[in-house]
Amino acid sequence: MAERSFKAEVQHLRLGEGDTFTGEGILAITKALLENGVGYVGGYQGAPISHLMDVLADAEDLLAELGVRFEANASEAAAAAMLAASVHYPIRGAVTFKGSVGVNVASDALANLASSGVTGGALIIVGEDYGEGSSIMQERSHAFAMKSQFWLLDPRPNLPSITRAVGDGFALSEATNTPVMLMVRIRSCHVTGSFATRDNRRPALTVRDALASPRRDFSRVVLPPMSYLHEQDKVKVRWPAAERYIVDHGLNERFGPADAPVGLVVQGGMYNAVIRALQRLGLADLHGTTQVPLYVLNVTYPLVSSEFLSFCAGKDAVLVIEEGQPEFIEQGLTTFLYRAGSTVKLHGKGILPMAGEYTGAVLLDSLTAFLRQTAPGLLPGQVRAPNAEGLKIPDLSKTVPLRPPGFCTGCPERPIFAAMKLVEQELGKHQISADIGCHLFGSLPPFEIGGQTMGYGLGPASNAAFDGGGEKRAISILGDGGFWHNGLSSSIGNMVFNKADSVALIVDNYYSAATGGQDIPSSRAENGTKSTGNPIAKALNGVGVNWVRQVDHTYDVAKMRDVLREALTTDYTGPKVIVASSECMLNKQRREKPLRAKAIKDGRRVEAPRFGVDADVCTGDHACIRLSGCPSLSLKRLDDPLRDDPVASIDQSCVGCGNCGEVADAAVLCPSFYRADVVHNPGRWERRRAAFRARIIGWLQRRRSATRLDFGGAA
Template sequence: MPEVSFHQQIESLRLGAGEIFYGEGILAVTKALLQSGVSYVGGYQGAPVSHLLDALVQSQGLLSELGVHLETCTNEAAAAAMLAASINYPLRGAVTWKSIVGTNVAADALSNLASPGVEGGALIIVGEDYGEGASVIQERTYAFALKSSLWLLDPRPDLPSLVRSVEMAFELSETSNTPVILELRIRACHMFGSFATKDNVAPAHSANRRLGPAPFNYDRLSHPPATFRQEADKVERRLPAARRFIFENKLNEQLGPREGPIGIIVQGGLFNVLNGRLALAGLSDVDGRVAIPTLVLNVVHPLVPEEITRFCAGKSAVLVVEEGAPDFLEQAIGQILRKADVGTQLCGKDVLPMAGEYTPLAVGKGLAAFLARHDRAGPALEQWIARVEAQQAQVGKALVAPLPARPPTFCTGCPERPVFAAMKLLRREMEPVHICADIGCHSFATFAPFSQGNSILGYGMSLASAAAVSATQTKRPISVMGDGGFWHNGLITGVAGAIFNKDDSVLIVMNNGYASATGQQEIVSSAKEAGGRGPGIDIATALKSLGVGWIKRVRTYRVASVARTLRAALRSQAKGLKVVIADGECQLARQRRLRPETARRLAAGERVVRTRFWVDPEVCTGDHSCIRLSGCPSLNIKPNEDPLRSDPVAHVNNDCVGCGLCGEVAHAAQLCPSFAQIDIIQNPTGWDRLKQRLSTGFIRLLGGGGRSKPALVTAE
């Protein structure tokens, strides 16, 4: 079961005509898919679009009623390939993933999908992971839309607009036989709002109402000579059809007065940020009644040249508000104006940042510069900028040093942390080795206190990225990969490649049972526990079948044993790939399973032993070596009670889940005698109580627990 429960939201996916949906953007999109009569949905999880799949996985009942097929794909390439069902059949299909990374993985299938085009509407919902909160490289999905002739929607971020975009996207796709991408920024996906719902539509053809095979048609194949015809078809028929549809259905919106000396062309997704700054300048209001002609591009590719020229004609200047590099829109608009011989001055990245998120301050500054050039400057906007910058400078000065960042880290009790503790211990004892990091929770090991990793090349790519390194280094490199990345593509791209090429390197596979970083979605090796869907395929068996000879399994919490195994892998005389499978279930998933069970047993009066760790504040000397080897959120510091010491002592708080890492590290690194394991026997049995009474009696006999700390002692 995924991390987030969508129990309440699932009910809202069933809402009918005229009811009100309250919820986040990505779930509104999910509801819109059902309202659009989608036949199949698939994808690969990743913030910020994971919730679409997570919610549907938990809505099996509703999906079977409607006949919608749901596929949780092994990677984005599989998701894109799934859209092939819409090439030959009038089926509406939607897939989702995180972009840019997912789009990269899907690129081959996307090209092969785009070339023949589609009969049924094909929609790709991408989470544009850009700006604050993003976890991937900063690139735009736009380039893919351009090169493969896919249409790209970037709608205004409000729920009614998102829902309408989904509905129109299917029509656009079918009218122009082209797959459509709907891009949603992080904040739009997580946006909470409301819209009036329609009834869900059971598709005409679906898992419940099945079709026969399509007749052979060579033009449905992306294979020469059809590909030559398809390329021409893209530009000669599909593009004009799309432009006509966009224009006639007013997918792009012109707001504000028709005429004016200056205008603004803005990506739909950025309209809200722009409107806030316009309102501040006295040029709009909270309802979006702008005072400057504004063209909101809910479709950013293709542009409709007539729409652009008509908007720009008669204006002395337009400002293009387009986030990220390169400036695709600005270039395209410039070309359209030049060809139409419209002399309007084009502004954009000259006043706005070339790269980075368009925050209110970034847009405000660009807008102020543009307005000033054209004598529309409002003092309010400029004063606001000055005030913000003055305050930031003033606070910066008062703070002396910049505030420390607070990156995410391994959860309390995470099974992956001990592996990195072991690696850090090894680093003290042996010379450092090259570390190929990967995508997943384990990439938090690049942050303090572990601070390791020489490169990250993408999801499941660590071992592949070690290929030339292992061939040119004096020491074997270590590649770290999660089970998520392993099944996403690491098995083939990494392991098969390393075996074929006889690469001499070490791979650690973190086997925590889920794609954890994205919210504990089940994967091929997930066990079938608590009603999960995982088939429990064994990673070691998969490795053996590929011919990996050196495979060791370790329990991650046994730090000394992990260190020993890694040392053996690094020093082994055996050439070739050596794999360490680090077993330890994702602690978030484990706790979610155990907590209700423990609560039930406690309430029923059954014996439950709760274990947590504790630091003896009298023995801790405040050196914090333990923290430098762990970084566990529940391993904290607190003021020293000793009047002779001032450095804070280590302290374990009650979030501790008793994973035992701190004790293991204290042993493995021979740290200090401050760590103790606390076992709290709740609802003890009569036997427990008898044993304890005997021990206590004996201890009392021996001097009763030792002398108390002296309160007052006078010197001689």
């Protein structure tokens, strides 16, 4: 069950000729795939293309009607490998994953695919996660296109351009026997807008048809001597074909006046941001009509020398606006100019910053600097000689705290890390390696557990150097998503084979949770089209792990702590693997909340748990928060002149997961926590018993009050 249901949106995918689609970019891409007769689709979830996978999963009926095969691949490598179907068969295929990490994982398959070449159009849709809000290392997918030679599209970030790029991509791929990568930046994936739709098209040849009449051709196999021929084919045939196709079909665009002293060369994805800077300088109007010529590269690889040189003709200087580093495009264009003996001055990095996102402010400053240097007459007066500085706004950098992401309210991973912190207090610090997934938040305050992350499913593998064991054992963490992605072989298999004397902790929250709650093989949910319910422990046994501890309720902090302690101190010298299982609270709440509300409404007995803090018992030390970090466990200031520090307080968003009570108990913290279970629709007998107890308790309380001063509430 994915985080968002797209059942309603999926209806948009049925729009036909003459209709208008209005919605998110990622949905528009899905629609464009169907309009272009795609035969099979697949991918691996990850921001920002998770929604594409979720939409496809929710659209399986429609896909089946059209004869399109959808596969939720085990990894990006598996997704890229699936494009092999387009090597011998004229079937259009598309896969999607996150860049640049997904491309890293898929690179082996992509390189082989690019060498073999394709017959049917092969499209790799990459959601490039670069810049603000990114959750990964800052790199470019661009390099992969260059090294393996497949073409890279970077369309202007509006729905008509993005959906056109899907069709262009397939056609370009087929015209050049080369896979095409369509790059969409994170904001383009979520941008909203409209485009005119066409009818969906059944693939000319379905994968079922293809299975009925298999083909093979050994000249496509990547083995010598064919691989040498592939390389020659790439540069002598496919590349010139691509250049021709790009020019003939006008994939790159030019805007603005033909004659001008200066011009801008822009990655398609940067177009809107550049236009905004020009608008602010008075050099473009609302609709993007610009005074400064633009050469917009909707295809960023390969670059077409003839097209670029004709853009430069008659200009003194051009500025290349290329986000990220290294500056591959700028280097390529510089070479073109030098080889042509041109005197046009090329600017790029230097005026623009080498690294980091090109925000509105960066582009405004850089374009101003460029124009001031090369064509000051273009700039409006106030920019040429800026007026006095504006008002001085107080510096808040010391006031406003950082707000890194953390575990959700009630997250089942919180108690695991609380337990690890407790074990650390007992046994000292350990070498800990983390993995990709929600549990990576454990490396941030308040837990600060986990020192490095090397890649998806590679947590235990990245501790391999320490597998020999020593005075203290190394610990590694792996999520269930990472386990099935790559971890089972690369990490766990590796531990078994090398007789690792270390500990691996597998966090099993029933979903690929960090990417939006997609199902994976060990998910507990019923899934009509996928096989779920395959226990991780069984897989562990299968690869030869003999020391496995399954914890089925991670909220039991004391038990988690004891199991961890056992793993760290046992005499057993082989790999020790703990599977800590509890359902992702975000998904659990989404499923159970409506059911609970209905049960209450129907008059059935329901216990609703929530935690609370007795403010007069809490001393304001905040030790509980240092073992939790729960969003619903916060602080409040008391209206009491005798108190200096704010006390703990739990708000109504608490889901009653139990971590607070468990931690207070396991860490011997303080007795200020209580759990209140509100019983809805209690039975008659239960009610009567409660009334009896209340009478006696009331009598005892009155008895005590009679002998002391009552200040009307707790002091």
